[in-house]
């Protein structure tokens with residue numbers, strides 16, 4: 001059984017809340033939601049709110065976009081304060097000015113980017129979005 005379904009996770013994200021799982025066995029955090037703890041595989045987890053704060057570890061500029069996205073845009077991986085790495089769109093940096101030294105290591109807060117309804121999705125989508133805090 002999923003303690004935290006993708007639907008719950010994305011519904012919360014739309015409201016600006018980042019949810020994750022906290023492991024009752026090893027204490028580590030998992031996000032986005034999985035069936036079990038990312039670190040030790042335990043299924044004894046509970047749903048928690050995460051701080052939504054992290055640091056950018058890596059990124060890539062997407063120049064050819066899938067349907068629903070407008071290229072160019074930046075996809076980044078951020079290490080959250082609680083530990084897990086989360087993928088999302090970096091939204092307040094110009095993709096044409098994105099350089100290693102002005103993005104890597106920057107503090108970000110997680111918000112949500114709403115994606116328009118697409119042919120193959122029942123309603124609008126949402127993806128984590130990062131905003132550089134400085």
Ligand SMILES: [Zn+2]
Pocket residue numbers: 023024025026027028037038039040041042
């Ligand atoms: Zn664990």
